[in-house]
Amino acid sequence: MSQDLMRYAARMDLSKMGAIMPRRMAHIAQGAPVPPKLDYAANLTAKALHPKCQKLLVAEVIEREGGAKSFVLRAQEGGELARFRAGQFLSFSLAIGGSTITRAYSLCCPPSWAKQGKYMITVKPSEDGFAGNWICANWHEGTQVTASAPLGEFSYTRLRDARHILGVCGGSGVTPFCAMACAIAEGSEDYSLTLLYGSRDSDSILLGEELAALAQRCERFTLVNVLERGGGDESGYITTELIKKYMPEGDCSLFVCGPAAMMQAMETAIAPLGLPERRIRRKTYGVTEAALEADWPQEAAGKTFSLTVKMRDQTYTVPCASGETVLVAMERAGLEPPSRCRSGECGWCRSRLSAGTVYIPARTEHRRKADLAYGYIHPCCSFPTSDLTLCVGCE
């Protein structure tokens, strides 16, 4: 013990130590019988608006065109649901086989439904589909599901967007526009929407009746059905010329949503329009196929690489085929990595790549500059081009 400390200890009256506990107990006895309130109104509101997850229940199943189904979802414990902006999506956790995966589905109901305690999504099965087919086969009235809070930037923002949106979509890509049209019709949004909706034929128009009814009763929503096989408002494909034909005079924002193949074609179609990037919003539906991308490194074709994953204090080594994303490889191995949007936007899956190289399609490249510099990737839209070592959840 130092000299100073010994002098200090010598001056202390240790007999007073025994009085401390009775004094403390007297203070505690004077306190309120109930614990102090720690949840303030602002915290409760924030929690309600941005819950970590939502426990929902399938309340109704509505059969749609081409085997698609709309699912009306309610809170398992009743009450209101987290609010959303028309165009946002929910990310669902699905336990399929031995894996837990996520899938994002756009809300396709008016935003006012959240206050009434319900949401609606529409899911279309497809020949080579996986999660959508599983949902359509396994979700029934009463099924309990877990979803994220509403997420995504595919929605009108007054500061960024023009007051007129030209929407371009195909297949299930119509669902966020359905919510936008509902929001305009119910008066909760004050922009105008012209929607170019590409489908193969009249039988494959998803939510066709609902959209037609909305267009009829709301003059700020215009629907243009573009049918490949003819017979719609327009025939053939959505081209630069067609987009120009329906582009409003003056300023407009362009929102594009559809499957990966369509999104790729749309990049070529929208480039000549010369719109500033801030006026363009993109959302890709379904799985991106690396092999379809023009700049995918062909030498990776047909190869399977070794993926070493460090996650939650464990190290795993799993195979990762060149045509599948790093996220899918981890999910297939049952690792349960974090994910939400699956299109490179939310950053929820952000992980550090400490060895190896990946291919990232340009339109799914949403990483911050610092992440690019320090080797972080979004596994949901990264395809391996060599063996990889990935650290999930590492800073």
Ligand code: FES
């Ligand atoms: S899950 Fe959103 S960026 Fe990967």
